[in-house]
Amino acid sequence: MSDSPPARPVTACLLIIGNEILSGRTQDANLAYIATGLNSVGIQLREVRVIPDVADTIVGTLNEMRHRFDYVFTTGGIGPTHDDITAENVARAFNVDLVLDPEAKRRLKALYDSRGIEMNEARLRMAHVPQGATLIDNPVSAAPGFQIGNVFVMAGVPKVAQAMFESIKGRLTGGRTVLSRTITCDLAEGTIAQALGAIQQDFPEIDIGSYPFWTATGFGANLVLRGPDPEQLAMATDAVSAMVTALGGNPTEPPT
Amino acid sequence: MSDSPPARPVTACLLIIGNEILSGRTQDANLAYIATGLNSVGIQLREVRVIPDVADTIVGTLNEMRHRFDYVFTTGGIGPTHDDITAENVARAFNVDLVLDPEAKRRLKALYDSRGIEMNEARLRMAHVPQGATLIDNPVSAAPGFQIGNVFVMAGVPKVAQAMFESIKGRLTGGRTVLSRTITCDLAEGTIAQALGAIQQDFPEIDIGSYPFWTATGFGANLVLRGPDPEQLAMATDAVSAMVTALGGNPTEPPT
Secondary structure, eight states: OOOOOSSSSSEEEEEOOHHHHHHHHSSSOSSHHHHHHHTTEEEEEEEEEEOOOOHHHHHHHHHHHHSSSSSSEEEEEOOOTTTOOOHHHHHHHHTTTTEEHHHHHHHHHHHHHTTTOOOOOHHHHTEEETOOOEEETTTTSSSOEEEETTEEESSHHHHHHHHHHHHHGGGOOOSSSSSEEEEEEEOOOOHHHHHHHHHHHTTOOOOOEEEEEETOOOOOOOEEEEEEHHHHHHHHHHHHHHHHHHOOOBBBBBOO | OOSSSOOEEEEEEEEEEEEHHHHSSSOOOOOHHHHHHHHHHEEEEEEEEESEEEEEEHHHHHHHHHHHHHHEEEESSSSSOOOOOHHHHHHHHHHHHHHEEHHHHHHHHHHHHHHHOOOOHHHHOOOOOETTEEOOTTTTSSEEEEEEETEEESSHHHHHHHHHHHGGGOOOOOSSSEEEEEESSSSSHHHHHHHHHHHHHHTTTOOOEEEEEEEEEEEEEEEEESSSSSSHHHHHHHHHHHHHHHHOOOOOOOOO
């Protein structure tokens, strides 16, 4: 991150590519991890799309997203099998060839040689990237992801996706980090709604969300305040806390 | 479901509305549930979008999605607080007024009366639906969702969202159910990729996905076959199983 982050928000979109998520067979486990990691470097995740392994859908969605957001991250579809079509369609979206990357081939060959596995045509597919792309390290299983323009292409398997994301975090230029405080209250949302809305109006730069819960022992709401300015955030949080107390509740702040 | 389902696929999109998902604070727990449930009534989930609680984003996305898919399902943003803006923006998308629904008010009042809770302005917001909408039952906390046109608006809290979805499943008209078989093999994806791709070419109506795994005890891939025709599915599954055996692996099918 630079010393003087840009004043405007830096935005990102996540593209989850995979029939297995849309069929309900596999539960996505990357969204929350990437969202939290992006926020830690001052980048706001503004949209997520889950799309199938369909060539034209990948190309169309990617070309829409990469012009609308500062960064696009994709997960899924970069393995050796016939249903792994992300790399070739990212190349199509950028109108460049998919080419063999010698360094990617070297990394794969080193892994396979060490395990006595043959390098065949299918495995060599994973060494192909769009012309002009730079590699994203894969410390788990060698086959790299890649970056082209503002698009970062990562694996879908959570352990690999998360390792890849950690390895690129340093390349990203964020804006101001969005800070967060949470007040848990033991009042129903309907009881606090009006007063909470008034506080939101008093602090337009703070984004206040209310998330109700019902547990075996009771009910209440988590009131989440988010914003880049620590002083504004502290004032708004104090106002929310005082409001809960004034309405007869007990505000608590979970340890961070 | 009708006796003679339409020949073309029936498609759906899920719109997850909520800053708490995009910030990474909350892990979505509705996608896989709704995807699986839709498939059980012959509807294919084709796209999921996660969008923030921003009025114009909700309106624009909804108007795009409801014309592209047979069904749109939304979760999130229908509570009593200021950040619950889904209902009013669904009304805007359909260019109708948001109106008080007497039956929704009656249901809320019955719940509040039984618990000695006052009906205030914030709670009354939850009895408002777009003009022309029909209610979706909420057996958990009374505040209903609603259907307008091909759009089904549900709560975000998983227990409520899932109960609402169960209550509307009977209203949906699906096509042929997509059947699924899974062969787990103990070979690396790179070993089976070429032969698996050949089987995919032999069975164009079957969608074959390969999902690698690494566990403490070994590695392999789940080979998932999906399609509407039981005979084609059985033939393709047999072909995959025989292929794994021929390549020296041990194909197993998990109990369903």
